[in-house]
Amino acid sequence: MHHFHYQKDELYCEQVPVSEIARNVGTPFYLYSHATLRQHFRAFDGAFSDLKHLTCFSMKSNASLAVLRLFAVEGGGADIVSGGELYRALKAGVDSQKIVYSGVGKSIEELKYALQSNILLFNVESSQEISLLNDVARDLEKKAPIAIRVNPDIDPQTHPYIATGLKESKFGIDINESLKEYARAATLDQLVVSGVSCHLGSQLVRTDPFLDALKKLQGLIKTLKHSGIVLRYLDLGGGLGITYDNEDPPHPKEYADAIQKALDTKDLTLILEPGRVIMGNGGILVTKVLYTKDAREKKFTIVDAGMNDLIRPSLYGSFHGVQPVKTSGRKKIKMDIVGPICESGDFFAKDREVETLEPGELLAIMSSGAYGFSMSSNYNSRPRVAEVMVKGRQYDIIRARETYEDLVKGERIPDFLL
Numbered sequence: 001m002h003h004f005h006y007q008k009d010e011l012y013c014e015q016v017p018v019s020e021i022a023r024n025v026g027t028p029f030y031l032y033s034h035a036t037l038r039q040h041f042r043a044f045d046g047a048f049s050d051l052k053h054l055t056c057f058s059m060k061s062n063a064s065l066a067v068l069r070l071f072a073v074e075g076g077g078a079d080i081v082s083g084g085e086l087y088r089a090l091k092a093g094v095d096s097q098k099i100v101y102s103g104v105g106k107s108i109e110e111l112k113y114a115l116q117s118n119i120l121l122f123n124v125e126s127s128q129e130i131s132l133l134n135d136v137a138r139d140l141e142k143k144a145p146i147a148i149r150v151n152p153d154i155d156p157q158t159h160p161y162i163a164t165g166l167k168e169s170k171f172g173i174d175i176n177e178s179l180k181e182y183a184r185a186a187t188l189d190q191l192v193v194s195g196v197s198c199h200l201g202s203q204l205v206r207t208d209p210f211l212d213a214l215k216k217l218q219g220l221i222k223t224l225k226h227s228g229i230v231l232r233y234l235d236l237g238g239g240l241g242i243t244y245d246n247e248d249p250p251h252p253k254e255y256a257d258a259i260q261k262a263l264d265t266k267d268l269t270l271i272l273e274p275g276r277v278i279m280g281n282g283g284i285l286v287t288k289v290l291y292t293k294d295a296r297e298k299k300f301t302i303v304d305a306g307m308n309d310l311i312r313p314s315l316y317g318s319f320h321g322v323q324p325v326k327t328s329g330r331k332k333i334k335m336d337i338v339g340p341i342c343e344s345g346d347f348f349a350k351d352r353e354v355e356t357l358e359p360g361e362l363l364a365i366m367s368s369g370a371y372g373f374s375m376s377s378n379y380n381s382r383p384r385v386a387e388v389m390v391k392g393r394q395y396d397i398i399r400a401r402e403t404y405e406d407l408v409k410g411e412r413i414p415d416f417l418l
């Protein structure tokens, strides 16, 4: 069931014409389909229903309060990587006992905040972090539940910037070294050694890297058990890929079945941290054509969204589908679709066949729900765009477009410059 679909010539999100929202909200804006997000969450979470498990939505992919609330209502938790994400998760009503916290650089203030919030699990990533967490917990008279994030050294066969489980990556503790750290952590009074975690990378389109990692983690869990350290949680991270263009990733059910088959115990609670697979195709970026330009070598379509709004094509060379909001039936031509930012890297598509466009017409940049708004910035002093959620026939602005005043909020010209 596609919730971004054409009726006649017109792109709809659920039952609302995208052009109607553009008229009321202005452009550019991110648009999310409630039905798609809920369906994706249920498909993923439901695929693990035979196992004790917790789906912790990876909110770095999209941290909007409305989005977080939607998943919280569905029983989901959150995978966080900062104090700011913890704040958002709590604000949206995520149960703190369903929050897991990864990241190589948690500050002392962040550790305190998370301890005071009684989160489920700290996925610790270094020896020093283990010691510091123990100290902070002692000061607060708290116990800190930990999982060691291990680096299983597995090639996820994805873009190097989003591969995280390789030996040379900064993430986690080498799986062989981790035994020593587990033994040490077990002697620290304020820590409760509860689990193991890993994350291989993002946009994985095969199950085998996950199964290889699971095998290594299960080996570790057994070794630890022999030495008297019994774990409760196995956190497999996120990373399941989606179709942007012609990728053919496993369906969540296939992914879950493969994992379930490979699990050698049902005693552990499985934690999953999906981001992209739930969000990616649940959102689009709607932008307006400003100009078209025939340069000698190329045809350019210049739109009002820029790389500051969606940086994935510039940063990773990622493919995003581009579709007209109203099809015109005009002939398709090859063009570059570019933004207004003063950088050559400011593009959404290159040499893409799209129906010829006229200024004022709307375009949808597809599959932009994950790592779209959450990676957006104010570069070139551009206010960040609005976010809108549709549910059936209704829609609401879930984040207002920033204003020029927002751009200078908190800034000050010091006295010595007056």
Ligand code: LLP
Pocket: 058, 060, 061, 079, 102, 162, 164, 199, 201, 202, 203, 237, 238, 239, 240, 273, 274, 275, 276, 277, 312, 316, 370, 371, 375
């Ligand atoms: N858990 C951890 C510890 C992670 O580091 C990540 C993503 C996830 C879960 C969620 O991964 P997902 O299910 O979304 O693949 N900005 C890049 C993606 C970076 C992913 C970083 N970590 C992009 O736009 O492709």
